[in-house]
Amino acid sequence: METPTLETLPLELALQVMSYLTPHDVVAVLGTSRRLRAICRDDGFWRSLCFDNSRLASTLRRRNWRQNNSRPQTFKARRIEIRAAWNSVFEHDEPATWYDEYIQRHAPLVTNWFELPRRRDGSRLLDNADVLEVCGVALYRPLGADTATSGEVTNENVDGSDERNIQLCGIPTLLAVAPLEDGSVCLWDVNGTIKRRGAIVQQSTPGLLFAGLQDGTQDPSKRTPVFSVTECVAVDSSQNLAYFAVESRLVEVDLQTLSVIGVEPGPLSIIHVQEYGSEDTISNDIFAAGRISSILHYDRRKVSVVKSAIHSGASLSGLASIPYPFPAIEDYSRLKKSHAWTSQSTGRTVVACGEYKSKGSLELYPVDEGQLNEPMVNRQTSSSAKIFSVASHGRRLAISDGTGFIRWFERDGFTEVRRCTLGGDDYVEAGDQEEEAERRMATEAQEPRHHGTHHNSNGPLGTEMGDIARKLLATKTGSHGSTGKDSFENNDLLFWTGEKLGLLSFSPKPGSRAVDFVEETKSAAERDAEMEGNLYRARMRHLFKSARRFGEDSDSDD
Structure with a gap:
């Protein structure tokens, strides 16, 4: 009798076997055959991994989500309910590729x-x-x-x-x-x-x-x-x-x-809200914010009249929109079956960010009339400083704040997914080439003693990271850039620091630098000659500094 393999097993059994593998092992198996590729890209499998590795799941485990009930059947049913509520907004016909979602939640950022x-x-x-x-x-x-x-x-x-x-x-x-x-x-x-x-x-x-x-x-x-x-x-x-x-x-x-x-x-800072269920189709709803503590709602067929106003009370600095409703569940740990998301509402969501009493404010508002959901306002845990920008990024919300962090939240606006700071850019200002070469000499001298130390790939010699993202934009929305389900869709995050632009990518490879575009215009001989000149000047300056210190420490009368 032929021994069954992962490729010949039924889908349910194959997924059970995959549950014992690490995500890296699953990715390695993915490229072996078409059958295994289809199995390893199963949305249910990767969605389960996203939930199990989320901060919400770890929080619920700490709070003892079994609620003192030891029956396995009850525990399994409760886990299914909570996971359904965790991303219930996605059930409204929103396309989701959970393999891509897992990458964007856990892959290295560059x-x-x-x-x-x-x-x-x-x-x-x-x-x-x-x-x-x-x-x-x-x-x-x-x-x-x-x-x-x-x-x-x-x-x-x-x-x-x-x-x-x-x-x-x-x-x-x-x-x-x-x-x-x-x-x-x-x-x-x-x-x-x-x-x-x-x-x-x-x-x-x-x-x-x-x-x-x-x-x-x-x-x-x-x-x-x-x-x-x-928003200019x-x-x-x-x-x-x-x-x-x-x-x-x-x-x-x-x-x-x-x-x-x-x-x-x-001019006003405005956002055109999409039609329900479509990232690509713009509706007649226009929202403006940034000058007063309210969000103004206009109909673009009659923009001279304010249709309605949403009072925020915060000093708002950015807007984003999601063509789907957000879950109206305040506490996942107290979720009951009757609270599971079953509504067929065609609601949409306007997301606002800004500052309230010196702390960040992240706010979600339902925009369709007749919707029963209450707005969600997070002014406690979203950020300790002003939030400059917010963007809908995949199945998450991305924000940038005054502390220098870029943070990702679940669409409940409270559960943080991950955070990062911008990698430094090693652009060398005029007159600083010698200092850069001297730092390079010092690092090269220390490399034998610190063998295997990994330097920051975005800037040599541990360039200080002090850039703050003033605005965020997801590079992929809706069907734009879709390359099919068989390939990872790079939903990178474009950012503006107030002076220059950059891109946050999900990749283990080193990032690019602004100086690379200048260096590409030079020949190899010119780059080598320039580096040699900088190193020579750095060595001479180091010798002069050493001689000066020796002279100051000398007790000789000569």
């Missing part, structure tokens, strides 16, 4: 910094004075752009690694749009389908966004920065238009020609 924009004066200088600050960011998905297919477009550098010619099958073109401090508009390649990932695709002439402001006092290219709000840019990808809040005006720019086509007064 920071990829974007190319730094430079002042356009006819020449491209490399000193620090030439770098321009980024004053906001939004995502642009050109509908007319071709999607990268096998054999057409290659990504020169994926996740900051040195691998070349990695094909991007089915990856759509995605661009980051931002105003710069000189009034120009800059476009970056986010997915790497046009140029290298994070590289600048196009930059307009200086003063483009200031040309429509009729003050007549100075050259538009000589104006000072006037971008004072976080919005993009309409279907019409290839971008809207920039500049002083008291809203400047409309054609992203295909990078030219101003109109200037509407009184």
